[in-house]
Amino acid sequence: MNKPRIALLIGIICISIFPILIKLQLTSGLISAFYRMAIALGLLLPYVLLTKKMIIPKSKPLLISIFCGILFASDVAVWNVAIQKSSATQATLLTNLAPVWVGIISFFFLKNKPTTNFWIGTVVALWGMITLVGFDFFINMNFDLAFSLAILSGVLYAIYILVSKNVLSKVDIYSFMTISLFASTLFLGAICLIADEPFLGFSSNAWLVLFIQGAICQLAAWLLISYATQNMRATRVSLSLLSQGVIATFLAWLFIDEKITLQMIIGGVILLSGIGITFYENKNS
Numbered sequence: 001m002n003k004p005r006i007a008l009l010i011g012i013i014c015i016s017i018f019p020i021l022i023k024l025q026l027t028s029g030l031i032s033a034f035y036r037m038a039i040a041l042g043l044l045l046p047y048v049l050l051t052k053k054m055i056i057p058k059s060k061p062l063l064i065s066i067f068c069g070i071l072f073a074s075d076v077a078v079w080n081v082a083i084q085k086s087s088a089t090q091a092t093l094l095t096n097l098a099p100v101w102v103g104i105i106s107f108f109f110l111k112n113k114p115t116t117n118f119w120i121g122t123v124v125a126l127w128g129m130i131t132l133v134g135f136d137f138f139i140n141m142n143f144d145l146a147f148s149l150a151i152l153s154g155v156l157y158a159i160y161i162l163v164s165k166n167v168l169s170k171v172d173i174y175s176f177m178t179i180s181l182f183a184s185t186l187f188l189g190a191i192c193l194i195a196d197e198p199f200l201g202f203s204s205n206a207w208l209v210l211f212i213q214g215a216i217c218q219l220a221a222w223l224l225i226s227y228a229t230q231n232m233r234a235t236r237v238s239l240s241l242l243s244q245g246v247i248a249t250f251l252a253w254l255f256i257d258e259k260i261t262l263q264m265i266i267g268g269v270i271l272l273s274g275i276g277i278t279f280y281e282n283k284n285s
Contacts, residue, residue: 004231008240011224016247018217026206029080031197032213034188037073039214040222041181044174053174064167065176068160069183075156076184077191082149095150096129099239101158106235117277118235125242125274132249132267158238164226165234173226177219239274246271 022032048054056062079095099122103114168176192199202210229237246268253260 004228007224008228011221014216014221016244021209033076034192035210036213036218037184040219048174055175057171061170065179066183068164069180071160073184073187079153095153097154098157102238114235121274121277125271128267128271161238168230
């Protein structure tokens with residue numbers, strides 16, 4: 001494994017902690033998303049200023065970096081609302097269709113087309129995801145507003161991955177993360193104000209969880225994933241992010257005593273196999 005792949009793996013593990021923390025329900029989904037961005041920004045900003053790693057890019061890359069921050073914040077906000085209006089399972093599953101949207105957008109609009117391995121791996125990985133969630137779940141799925149919001153979340157996620165891949169070729173990771181986090185924080189702060197969400201009055205445990213979300217699930221995770229995105233195919237990165245479902249399931253069993261069934265294990269193996277297919281390189285090509 002090279003450095004980008006190792007960074008992607010560690011980044012995915014950091015992200016996978018987030019669903020466990022959300023399940024504690026110590027704060028609302030929207031305010032959790034706001035502090036996830038705000039705390040990450042608060043930790044990153046002094047570092048980039050003191051080390052002089054913050055470089056303001058030219059107008060176009062600057063605007064695209066801001067747009068990435070709004071995209072990511074919109075994805076998180078829409079995903080949280082989808083969870084509140086349906087279930088975490090439905091919202092997570094539909095949001096995880098992002099690799100499909102990445103592939104479709106890349107195929108129609110970008111020069112670098114998805115490889116055959118990507119499409120095969122995507123089908124296998126999605127089948128694994130369906131097996132992991134359980135087939136009975138799909139019988140009870142409601143095609144309502146929450147369904148549409150979860151689909152929208154996946155589309156926003158896909159666009160973010162592709163746009164960030166483009167801008168990271170022109171802007172260094174620290175500057176990109178600082179600018180995008182600043183935009184995300186302002187955007188989510190405005191949404192929380194409109195929704196009349198409380199910004200204070202949480203328990204000490206809630207503040208600890210919010211700090212972990214910001215420091216590990218956002219800052220550490222997305223610095224690593226942004227580095228991987230900068231050096232790997234966007235399609236491969238997006239599909240690899242599906243593995244967070246498997247890791248989150250394991251962590252839920254480890255820390256909050258959620259059961260793992262044989263069907264979930266089989267689904268996880270199929271999902272990871274699908275991701276592995278996209279990393280297979282044909283030496284004769």
